[in-house]
Amino acid sequence: MQARIVRKEVLPFVLYMLALVASTLLIDAALHLLNIVWIGRWLGIPGVLLILGSFGYSMRKRKLIHSGQPATLLRWHEGLAWLGSLLVLVHAGVHFNAILAWLAVGAMLVNVASGLTGKFLIDRSRRRLEEARQRMRDQGLTTDELAERTYWDSMTFDAVRKWRVIHFPITLAFGVLGLAHIIATFLFWGWK
């Protein structure tokens, strides 16, 4: 059981985070080798746009928009947020100095970790609930009996699905810090 948790949940989580760090280091090294570090300074913009694009799922869940399959939007949410975070990390790798910018990057990494935690928690709960239901179906239980016996499991699954209650304030903190960094940049930067 322990080995299964490590293989199915801990390891993928660690791999997602390691892939993010490794990809950042690779791109950063390539920029330095090709002497095009200046590109990294601008990668913050597409990074932010990708992260904003990932909010389609969040808006769909809060019924701010009504089109799109939530499951598909969730895959896009994960992919775009990961890719956007990668670009922002490369942008951060150009070694900026200000504390506010570093706080924004820190909040972004906490946000990525929170998202991945939610993803694996929900996956595990869904898998366990399905396994329990299948076991009971195999024992010949009726639909009503099955619903009754998995009532608490269903409640747990619903509770886990509300991970976004935790994920949201972390995202909010990241959003405000990121916005403050962007406003400061717009305020002082000479765009030419």
Next chain:
Amino acid sequence: MKKRPLLLIVIALNLVVLVALAFIYPHLMVSPGPLVKGHAELATDCFACHAAWRGASSRRCIGCHAVADVGLRTTKGVPIAAGTIKGSFHQELIEQDCMACHSDHQGPKLTKRSRKPFSHALLKDAVRGRCSSCHEAPKDTVHRDLKVECGKCHQSKAWKPAHFDHALLASAALDRCESCHNAPTDRLHRQIQGSCKSCHTTEAWEPATFDHNKFFVLDRDHEATCDTCHKNNDYSRYTCYGCHEHSQATVRAEHVEEGISDFERCVECHRDPRMEPQETARGGERVDRRRNDGDND
């Protein structure tokens, strides 16, 4: 779920504090790096140089640094001692764009980009051609006799690589290679007293045009390695006994038979193996005569 507004309020308060800190300590919270030493006192006054939403403005720089004084006097009117640059070139720029070269924030330690490289393209044409108006001429042996502008050999982008043309030298300097170049100290060269030009050209050191035939003609029977005649690569000496053809006993016998007792300095008489040495001419020199029978010596 009722706790959520409280949580949001706590987060909002924290963020308000952070934003307030950004205004109170902008040099820590939003500055891309510490200011250069001369501007350290402006560290917390971002708008001394930056116009909101438009970035740093040359107009604000010029407000303190009058263009006519840049590089010549400080903002307090104190004359600046000339350094490596003879005078100020700021008055000769095609446009007053301070940020094209200066970024007063020193970058984080890993990047160090407080100053962008100066582009000579920003200089007015007339000034760009007169390097000496800003730069001191080098005083080393290569440059001290030159009277031409640096641009004849160097590019404005970098001092090296340069393309030196010896034609720029006066003829007197052109004949004195050693005034710029150190003579090679290998065995071949240290015994040579003449000018480098007798073997080398000003285009390149190699290939050299050393003419061995002046000393001894290397015909097809003498296509040997240098070490065959010049033992230990000592070019001040030679021996003809280095091959099977010329043994000391045979040479001695042949010359004694001819009544020649001085036969150790072979090339004195045998400078060209294709020629038969004649009898000693006036002044004690032998004159070579081309062999007719095709025999070798």
